[in-house]
Amino acid sequence: xxxxxxxxxxxxxxxxxxxxxxxxxxxxxxxHSDGFxxxxxxxxxxxxxxxxxPSAESKIAQFLxxxxxxxxxxxxxxxxxxxxxxxxxxxxxxxxxxxxxxxTYAHNGQMPINAIPAPSAFQPIGQTDSEKLFCWLLSxxxxxxxxxxxxxxxxxxxxxxxxxxxxxxxxxxLLSDGEYLxxxxxxxxxxxxxxxxxxxxxxxxxxxxxxxxxxxTENDIVTVIATAPLTNNETWNQMLPxxxxxxxxxxxxxxxxxxxxxxxKSNN
Amino acid sequence: xxxxxxxxxxxxxxxxxxxxxxxxxxxxxxxHSDGFxxxxxxxxxxxxxxxxxPSAESKIAQFLxxxxxxxxxxxxxxxxxxxxxxxxxxxxxxxxxxxxxxxTYAHNGQMPINAIPAPSAFQPIGQTDSEKLFCWLLSxxxxxxxxxxxxxxxxxxxxxxxxxxxxxxxxxxLLSDGEYLxxxxxxxxxxxxxxxxxxxxxxxxxxxxxxxxxxxTENDIVTVIATAPLTNNETWNQMLPxxxxxxxxxxxxxxxxxxxxxxxKSNN
Numbered sequence: 182x183x184x185x186x187x188x189x190x191x192x193x194x195x196x197x198x199x200x201x202x203x204x205x206x207x208x209x210x211x212x213h214s215d216g217f218x219x220x221x222x223x224x225x226x227x228x229x230x231x232x233x234x235p236s237a238e239s240k241i242a243q244f245l246x247x248x249x250x251x252x253x254x255x256x257x258x259x260x261x262x263x264x265x266x267x268x269x270x271x272x273x274x275x276x277x278x279x280x281x282x283x284x285t286y287a288h289n290g291q292m293p294i295n296a297i298p299a300p301s302a303f304q305p306i307g308q309t310d311s312e313k314l315f316c317w318l319l320s321x322x323x324x325x326x327x328x329x330x331x332x333x334x335x336x337x338x339x340x341x342x343x344x345x346x347x348x349x350x351x352x353x354x355l356l357s358d359g360e361y362l363x364x365x366x367x368x369x370x371x372x373x374x375x376x377x378x379x380x381x382x383x384x385x386x387x388x389x390x391x392x393x394x395x396x397x398t399e400n401d402i403v404t405v406i407a408t409a410p411l412t413n414n415e416t417w418n419q420m421l422p423x424x425x426x427x428x429x430x431x432x433x434x435x436x437x438x439x440x441x442x443x444x445x446k447s448n449n
Numbered sequence: 450x451x452x453x454x455x456x457x458x459x460x461x462x463x464x465x466x467x468x469x470x471x472x473x474x475x476x477x478x479x480x481h482s483d484g485f486x487x488x489x490x491x492x493x494x495x496x497x498x499x500x501x502x503p504s505a506e507s508k509i510a511q512f513l514x515x516x517x518x519x520x521x522x523x524x525x526x527x528x529x530x531x532x533x534x535x536x537x538x539x540x541x542x543x544x545x546x547x548x549x550x551x552x553t554y555a556h557n558g559q560m561p562i563n564a565i566p567a568p569s570a571f572q573p574i575g576q577t578d579s580e581k582l583f584c585w586l587l588s589x590x591x592x593x594x595x596x597x598x599x600x601x602x603x604x605x606x607x608x609x610x611x612x613x614x615x616x617x618x619x620x621x622x623l624l625s626d627g628e629y630l631x632x633x634x635x636x637x638x639x640x641x642x643x644x645x646x647x648x649x650x651x652x653x654x655x656x657x658x659x660x661x662x663x664x665x666t667e668n669d670i671v672t673v674i675a676t677a678p679l680t681n682n683e684t685w686n687q688m689l690p691x692x693x694x695x696x697x698x699x700x701x702x703x704x705x706x707x708x709x710x711x712x713x714k715s716n717n
Contacts, residue, residue: 224538226540240516269495269496270551271494302570
């Protein structure tokens, strides 16, 4: 399975600690050796870093672990390719502009690419089912919603579409417009919200710990979402199959449940 | 004036030498201290690096001078802000998907933002006239051309639009779909094609020289386009005001001329 990582926070926060844990899984403690990508929202803009090299070897990934970028919304992905060659155009997160906002998206799963309806307004650049699904979701938003739609409308629409496509195959989704972070769990996603009083956390994949109380203020609220828990001394919330959740400023602000699908094999 | 830099080559080539010269102008040998960005096309995908810090100080820019990325098409920009705050969303190059290809664009110039017609299919994310112009150009391509249009059709359409908007203000343009590099000179652009036999070049802005014969093969063809010549021992071609040119695989493959406009002041 590819590994997903996202963050939603109420103050610009660096994700170096979680990212350090994640990238070890890219070819070192995990098999996800087909590239990685990470998008940081900053003041309405997006900064994106991608590499098709394993994240555990990538000089760009190494650079990022020593260069803290503070952001309120982050989406990241390390890839184990199953469809589409290992190349930059197949590397998540994917990005498109809709309603004058930069939408970013990362996905893990696999489905027959023809199970995804042809997108209207956006076209995939690469060959993955993941990017086609992204284009289909955004095309539907463009047709059926607008820049003034409420988060409930957007979330309801996305949840219905994610629930529908989940019947065709495994499809865990992270999607953001820089303000809201939309999350759909097909098989496996976990999240944790950290707030005052902050404690110490220890990474599963590395001999690294951080005392969050030394790098935060008492008003900070930071949620991290990941395929598997990244720390081994905290309690993470395990999302249910079919669960859809929206985060904003570090808080879970909306949730819903689609039919749970029993996927026979979720190793992609 | 902001500084533009682009490359078109017939083999993946690193642009570290030219980029090293350019970034010195971002707050050190030049006044362009409001951020920088660079896009590298690699196998149909794009890798983008941006910072709102002056390029001469940016750790990301420093990283890129030590990490050669090989690409056949590169677009870069260092910014001296005149419209829109200094932030990531106003930092060039801008990027949008059209016809399943990632189009990138950088611009220098300034015009009344209302002189640019409202774009239909793409919306600006930031506040710059530059990004609005990009959205207008791509929206017109989407409406009036298609994925199977010839380069002559695309170039003719873009040249007519660039010529029109040039009447409203200074507007030097770099635009690419990863295969072709479209260049419009409103006031100032220079280009050089290097091919066998390669010689030595010396940067204007830094005490750096490179012997291209040691890093190329005899079949390599590499064109570099920049606002001002980057080397002081080679002869660059100065583009005429109103000139439009298309490069592919390092060669100039199409050119045309619109009416020359005498812009009173081109310091933006």
